[in-house]
Amino acid sequence: MSNLLKVSAKVALVQVASGASKPKNLANARNKVLEAASNGAQIIVLPECFNSPYGCDYFPEYAETLLPSPPTKEQSPSFHALSAMAIESKAYLIGGSIPELDTKTKKYYNTSLTFSPKGRLLATHRKVHLFDIDIPGKITFRESDVLSPGNQITIIDMPPYGKVAVAICYDIRFPELAMIAARRGCFALFYPGAFNTTTGPLHWKLQGQARAVDNQVYVALCSPARDMSATYHAWGHSLVCDPMAEVLVEAEEKETIVYAELTGEKIEETRKAIPLYGQRRFDVYPDVSAGRASYDDEVDKILV
Numbered sequence: 001m002s003n004l005l006k007v008s009a010k011v012a013l014v015q016v017a018s019g020a021s022k023p024k025n026l027a028n029a030r031n032k033v034l035e036a037a038s039n040g041a042q043i044i045v046l047p048e049c050f051n052s053p054y055g056c057d058y059f060p061e062y063a064e065t066l067l068p069s070p071p072t073k074e075q076s077p078s079f080h081a082l083s084a085m086a087i088e089s090k091a092y093l094i095g096g097s098i099p100e101l102d103t104k105t106k107k108y109y110n111t112s113l114t115f116s117p118k119g120r121l122l123a124t125h126r127k128v129h130l131f132d133i134d135i136p137g138k139i140t141f142r143e144s145d146v147l148s149p150g151n152q153i154t155i156i157d158m159p160p161y162g163k164v165a166v167a168i169c170y171d172i173r174f175p176e177l178a179m180i181a182a183r184r185g186c187f188a189l190f191y192p193g194a195f196n197t198t199t200g201p202l203h204w205k206l207q208g209q210a211r212a213v214d215n216q217v218y219v220a221l222c223s224p225a226r227d228m229s230a231t232y233h234a235w236g237h238s239l240v241c242d243p244m245a246e247v248l249v250e251a252e253e254k255e256t257i258v259y260a261e262l263t264g265e266k267i268e269e270t271r272k273a274i275p276l277y278g279q280r281r282f283d284v285y286p287d288v289s290a291g292r293a294s295y296d297d298e299v300d301k302i303l304v
């Protein structure tokens, strides 16, 4: 427990809608981030693709260049806007995600930037699992037609609160990321995400609760608000689950901000009541959080 959440942290999920105008999206995000800060939020989260409409047709048009870091204002207006919002709000800011172009490799990514209350870039997460699905008659989406996947798990230290993990939307469907982050001491998992009106009602809350109950950590999902005039209809319903998988707060589909208080006591109480952390059987299955090399060794041992 000592390395988990040391003090309580107030989290705000800023559910904004994003239209065609990037400057308007950035200005809207700033207003809402400052409102969240004025209500005492210490960790503020924006949604996936908060600076642009969401969709493969839009990624190249809205993409910004982040490397070498820090980029200029021309290369990445969103980087500078987020850094300034973090300073103004004096809060940690998980900046949803933005489309990114790596000019060296000419590859596009769906990338999340997290800033300290002093406006310093703490971490960059490139979406690891691309959203490629085909549900006949409902939704077909292939991010991989345009985007490339990231290849790192993103764990961020947020003193004095502790460590958190950030991943993006479809990443939540892969429990390994969450498991590794939780076993490496994160107290909360943050997923800026834009589920849709087909999978949203079925899986959005379920995935949040599943990652929370598996790992006995807080899980926060921050969606764009739904815009029925957009080509992609986001589910909305930004929510926070506690370590018992109880939904502490859930938005509807409109623009709003939802808040939750995360406490170390709740994590401790949950893990004491249901002591999974002392009951795992790494003699029966490998510990995925141990790192790739030792994971492979463990699998070899088990399979022989």
Ligand SMILES: NC(=O)CCC(=O)C(=O)O
Residues within 6 Å of the ligand: 048, 130, 131, 168, 169, 170, 171, 173, 193, 194, 195, 196, 199, 200, 203
């Ligand atoms: N933006 C996304 O990754 C959407 C993921 C999604 O809707 C899902 O069902 O998963």
